[in-house]
Amino acid sequence: GDSVTQMEGPVTLSEEAFLTINCTYTATGYPSLFWYVQYPGEGLQLLLKATKADDKGSNKGFEATYRKETTSFHLEKGSVQVSDSAVYFCALSEYNFNKFYFGSGTKLNVKP
Amino acid sequence: NAGVTQTPKFQVLKTGQSMTLQCAQDMNHNSMYWYRQDPGMGLRLIYYSASEGTTDKGEVPNGYNVSRLNKREFSLRLESAAPSQTSVYFCASREGPLSSEQYFGPGTRLTVT
Numbered sequence: 001g002d003s004v005t006q007m008e009g010p011v012t013l014s015e016e017a018f019l020t021i022n023c024t025y026t027a028t029g030y031p032s033l034f035w036y037v038q039y040p041g042e043g044l045q046l047l048l049k050a051t052k053a054d055d056k057g058s059n060k061g062f063e064a065t066y067r068k069e070t071t072s073f074h075l076e077k078g079s080v081q082v083s084d085s086a087v088y089f090c091a092l093s094e095y096n097f098n099k100f101y102f103g104s105g106t107k108l109n110v111k112p
Numbered sequence: 113n114a115g116v117t118q119t120p121k122f123q124v125l126k127t128g129q130s131m132t133l134q135c136a137q138d139m140n141h142n143s144m145y146w147y148r149q150d151p152g153m154g155l156r157l158i159y160y161s162a163s164e165g166t167t168d169k170g171e172v173p174n175g176y177n178v179s180r181l182n183k184r185e186f187s188l189r190l191e192s193a194a195p196s197q198t199s200v201y202f203c204a205s206r207e208g209p210l211s212s213e214q215y216f217g218p219g220t221r222l223t224v225t
Binding site for chain 2: 004006032034041042043044045046049051089091093096097098099100101102103104105
């Protein structure tokens with residue numbers, strides 16, 4: 001079945017450091033891939049997405065590239081800010097978007 | 113524009129009690145979802161409703177029932193709560209077949225003692 005595996009956290013970085021959060025997936029078909037972000041006490045918000053192989057999703061300085069050959073969708077940001085502190089979830093959905101599968105989440109702490 | 117709203121925000125139940133979690137969206141979305149979030153396990157889909165009048169099981173439906181009351185509202189019922197159902201519950205909605213983005217409510221924190 002479909003599944004998503006993320007690197008365990010928490011990840012602690014200093015402000016302006018480079019961020020990578022690893023995500024790999026298993027899927028039977030050709031899924032769309034997503035990164036969602038959850039700020040403390042809130043629901044999840046879509047951060048970025050990619051719908052086919054080699055697509056790059058980007059938003060607010062975050063990027064992720066859909067790599068079919070390595071079944072990966074790693075999240076990167078060149079220079080993190082304290083305001084990026086949150087939990088980040090990788091997710092996938094197959095063609096009709098009726099079901100979504102989420103990874104376990106990676107907590108990011110950014111220190112000034 | 114309130115988006116997705118959930119009530120209540122917090123709830124404590126005793127084992128065996130029943131309750132209904134309410135969810136409503138004002139975005140005229142077709143699809144709605146219920147998830148539970150547990151530490152170290154991410155979000156797991158309980159039930160979803162692809163469109164008004166339809167509901168389907170997700171990964172972890174046991175112990176839950178749902179009702180798509182109308183296009184706006186999608187409720188989750190626990191008939192006989194168990195400690196294993198202690199979790200944070202999120203409702204989400206999605207516009208329709210061509211849209212992949214889900215919009216999430218703020219969550220309900222449920223504790224079963």
